[in-house]
Amino acid sequence: MTDDRILDVRAEPPVRRHAVIFETFEALDAGAGFELVNDHDPKPLYYQLAAERPGVFTWESIEEGPEVWRVRIGRPTAPAAGARSMTARLDYRTELPEAIEAMSGLEKVVESSTLEPLLLELVKQRASQINGCAYCLDMHTKDAVAIGEDEQRLHLVPVWREAPFFTPRERAALAWTEALTLLPETGAPDDVYETLAREFDPPEQIALTLAIVAINGWNRLAVGFRRPVGSYVSHRHPEPAAGG
Numbered sequence: 001m002t003d004d005r006i007l008d009v010r011a012e013p014p015v016r017r018h019a020v021i022f023e024t025f026e027a028l029d030a031g032a033g034f035e036l037v038n039d040h041d042p043k044p045l046y047y048q049l050a051a052e053r054p055g056v057f058t059w060e061s062i063e064e065g066p067e068v069w070r071v072r073i074g075r076p077t078a079p080a081a082g083a084r085s086m087t088a089r090l091d092y093r094t095e096l097p098e099a100i101e102a103m104s105g106l107e108k109v110v111e112s113s114t115l116e117p118l119l120l121e122l123v124k125q126r127a128s129q130i131n132g133c134a135y136c137l138d139m140h141t142k143d144a145v146a147i148g149e150d151e152q153r154l155h156l157v158p159v160w161r162e163a164p165f166f167t168p169r170e171r172a173a174l175a176w177t178e179a180l181t182l183l184p185e186t187g188a189p190d191d192v193y194e195t196l197a198r199e200f201d202p203p204e205q206i207a208l209t210l211a212i213v214a215i216n217g218w219n220r221l222a223v224g225f226r227r228p229v230g231s232y233v234s235h236r237h238p239e240p241a242a243g244g
Helices: 014-026 043-052 097-111 115-129 136-146 150-156 166-183 190-199 202-224
Strands: 005-008 034-037 059-063 069-074
Touching: 005 014, 014 034, 014 043, 043 115, 097 202, 115 136, 115 166, 115 202, 136 150, 136 202, 166 190, 166 202, 190 202
Parallel strands: 005 034
Antiparallel strands: 034 069, 059 069
């Protein structure tokens, strides 16, 4: 790195931190970087960068808590190893329609459950961010807005732990989404499950888990086969108010 600037965001309001970090990153020249100082693990930031800037940033942990976390973030002079091409590989929808029918069957089971549509869109957002799936992020951002989600909440999904705009039920669902999407790393820990079980009855727990399985599957199809992103148009409509 040719830039030794230090960005200490501990004094920033939590809802502003990611915006400040992204502004700093976007201002970097190729080959430059900065050292980020934070008071909590910046892993959600890594997932957001991986989803929105795949292959065009570097990440080097310097200090990992328990009170201070430091990481060096940079913009490489050339695309990072493993950077993705944007060229479509094949259209999995037409090559094997039975696969899409099978995946859609999972979605129908989830849709028939008592899980709230807005909550499900948050889950799809979070898994797609972690998996770096641009196509699914584009789709589910548009769907969420179409059915009445607040755009500020969507911007803050990667940092839901820091933001005051999510209900206990949504927080439990987002934590479960992260635990299952990152299963080899997390092992679906007991504390996350216990929180889930306080907010969701057993059929809802299964339906939510199935929703996470489905979006992870769609992410792998879209990323693996490089589904072209940007042209999706949502045909969904605002959900009626409860009791309406």
